[in-house]
Amino acid sequence: MRLTIDSVAFRQALIGASQALIDSKRELGRLDAAGGDGDLGVTLETGFAAARHHLEQSEQEGIDTQIRMVGEILCREAPSTMGTLFGTALTMASMSFASESLNGSSLVEFLEQLADEIAALGRVEEGQRTALDALRPAARAARIAHDASGGDVDKVLHAACAAAAAGAEATASMPAVVGRARWTAERAAGSVDAGARACAIWLCALHVGMDQ
Amino acid sequence: MRLTIDSVAFRQALIGASQALIDSKRELGRLDAAGGDGDLGVTLETGFAAARHHLEQSEQEGIDTQIRMVGEILCREAPSTMGTLFGTALTMASMSFASESLNGSSLVEFLEQLADEIAALGRVEEGQRTALDALRPAARAARIAHDASGGDVDKVLHAACAAAAAGAEATASMPAVVGRARWTAERAAGSVDAGARACAIWLCALHVGMDQ
Amino acid sequence: MQKLLNQPGSYVDETLDGILLAHGDILRRVDDEPRAIVRRDAGTRTKVAIVTGGGSGHLPLFLGYVGEGLADGCAVGNLFASPSAQQMLAVMRAVSTGAGVLQLYGNYSGDRLNFDIAARMAGAEGIESTTALGADDVASAPPDSRVDRRGVAGIAFAYKTAGAAAEEGGSLVEVTEIAQRTLTRTRSMGVALAPCVLPTVGEPNFEVEPGFMELGMGIHGEPGVSRGRLKPADSVVDEMWEAVIGDFDDSLKESVAVLVNGLGATPSEELYIMYRRVAQRAEASGLRIVLSHVGEYATSLEMVGASISVLALDDDLERLLRAPARFWPSRFLRT
């Protein structure tokens, strides 16, 4: 049982999560090509490579700043739909955190805010085959795990990861109604939404990174 | 033993020779692609289709006019290097013929003049991997066959056909020094010159057509 | 990947370097924002400024339309990805002369998100702005969801009309109205015969088997309305023409401007074969083609295919389309 994570461990986990998206370039590119224009793998690789580079250079940053910087870097370096939505949401949600350490409830609030921001910025609801279909279930599962475990950050993140992954899988059978994928109904049919998958990869890598 | 051919039989043979080149489109296109730009099959198909069409429409024409018209049509409809050279040479050499019928010696003169014109217009000698490497041997063999057979037109044409075919085959080992193929030394190596092959096809089809 | 490039990651920046080296008399970079490019004379004369931008890989879109009588500045994204709000803001700052800024770009969500953020940031600095979105692709949504449509080559008309209106001294409201009127009266449709390869991705983002085509495909390979056997050019044009003309409301009177646009690898010979049919169809429909443009106006790297755009003219738009403009992608032997 772990109730807090300090900024050093969080930074390592963020670096790991960035790397996970860099490593998923090909998978995400193909998923985006099925439903969109195929740039998402490259876009997030570019954005998260810049984010990782920043995190590696700035050892003194607090957790709130780390998240805000990742958000701003994504907005600057990966300004596609997904990069902008996720980057902006991270920037906004960074305020949930204190600088020195985080606990289970700030983590849950962060995830909820992330989902709220994406929903508001992207004007989407669950079930529309977007990133939100990974983030909203993740936030919900995180809240339940938090309450059940009395605030164990690992349990919270584990639940978020599992729910995001399942949520992403579920997008395979959803019709797209927003974004580029709305034009691709048939071609994308049966394949997982690229943005939802990216969120699941990020959350699960964060979980694994903090578990170490 | 046949000493003369009338204009009706000659017209049929010319139609057959035109058809033979139309039918060789693919072969000639590929040979020209190896050493040149690949248009010769299409070019001669276009030119000889127009020539055949003309021959079919004009039953009254004499032999000299038939040959001249084929030459002019080639110049108009197939004005690539080969089409222009062959068309111009045919036009010039058409004067060897009388209108009503031809005999062995006018046939030999025609072939000699064809070779002379190509050599003059194209500024080429034998051995330079051109149409001349089919036409010159054909004219030489025709002269010998004429003298040996006492002017048998079938023997003359048979000899011309055989020598042209052999001459064309021999171009495979010649280095190109004129035309587009001079830029293609390597790529064309081992393949027969397209223009020489076209001459052989034409002469042999003429032979077969008159033999009927 | 049969491409002439160095590192895939430097494709966009090296392209921009080349463009600036070749057209430095027309274009310049904004200080500290290498992806923000404006007219050399940007900001020197008080007028409504027009900014544009979008993903790379579509030349002459978007940067090609920066020049006298057209747009004033452009934010340049990565291949098929929006530029950032910061880059857009840098362009807006550099071109703004106090008369307001029109954001004129294609209707894609990444670009919209970022242009909207840039507009808010610019507004906070006192730069007033408006927006006009290219959404001309009739294949991308039915008429009752026109606002959802993607923008393709038709935006070229709007650069010209709005650019001329701004050059004439029109107000922000007037220039915006002209841009929107042009875009509202424009319809396009494309056909793709083979995909392109993003150098950063290294593989085609869709497949069209030999002998097939996809009607209505977008310039990033977004799916179209039907995939089927490749037909003769006249039949393909007929289908596109009917979809485009059939989509118009009563704004379509007698005069039209037409753009037959190549997607990248289709030879201009074939674009003229298509234009021939377009002209025949227009005549048969009693439409008068007042201005025609056949060439590359919005591409997708080396995609094989073409699009047809029609603008239903009125007197204002026709006059503005005829105004002088400096389109650097088609300069020939003259500075």
Next chain:
Amino acid sequence: MQKLLNQPGSYVDETLDGILLAHGDILRRVDDEPRAIVRRDAGTRTKVAIVTGGGSGHLPLFLGYVGEGLADGCAVGNLFASPSAQQMLAVMRAVSTGAGVLQLYGNYSGDRLNFDIAARMAGAEGIESTTALGADDVASAPPDSRVDRRGVAGIAFAYKTAGAAAEEGGSLVEVTEIAQRTLTRTRSMGVALAPCVLPTVGEPNFEVEPGFMELGMGIHGEPGVSRGRLKPADSVVDEMWEAVIGDFDDSLKESVAVLVNGLGATPSEELYIMYRRVAQRAEASGLRIVLSHVGEYATSLEMVGASISVLALDDDLERLLRAPARFWPSRFLRT
């Protein structure tokens, strides 16, 4: 064959129909010779006339260079095949105003045979003519056989200088001298990454395996100087640049005009990546690029690749290159 066409056999004529429909204000057909096309105002003003022609499939070559300040007329052949002497003669008759006719075209044997015949026939009718041959491809023959070289994109320079000289009222001797001087001072080299398909043939006329390139290949696929692995664009440009510059005699002083030409399917993004390197190399060699042109000036349908042409300028040529001209292939939104 992923092509937008009707019958392969009507490809050229339908292309011409489309061009005449789109540019009827600039071009017209000569009566009874549908493949003989001249400026709309041909023959109306006494001046030296410039005629050109060649095989089809290379737009904007050759017809694209007919217009004010450029050539006066063009004979249009089938794909990759010379037009006929009759067609050339028809063009010569239509443009001749008594001041003489310059035949300006590329050094290919089919074209030469026919232009020579046309010149003789024209001479018999009292039309005086001269000849200037584009022979700029350094890869096609060594310097001591320069007259054997093929003509590629570099002829674009000569249309411009000779066209301007004729427009200025130069005599036949003067216009011919300008054309020949331009051609003598022009060097080009190409690179091919993938072949094109003649619609009438239906298969590629050569092969370049993926990952390979052929340096020095001609615009009909004539073999080049070396085939090897595809290298980064900068290395490819370096090899081409060195071959081109190294071939010059002492005519190469300080000022040059440069043309980076796409062969058909190579995106203009990549042409600018190449131009970037060209500009770097020119600067390093102390050469000043006075005029630069990046785009499609001589293509080979959808061949993948590019060429670089350099013209060693002198004061006359520079002035003539800057003269106004009307190049219809690059018209944009203006009649």
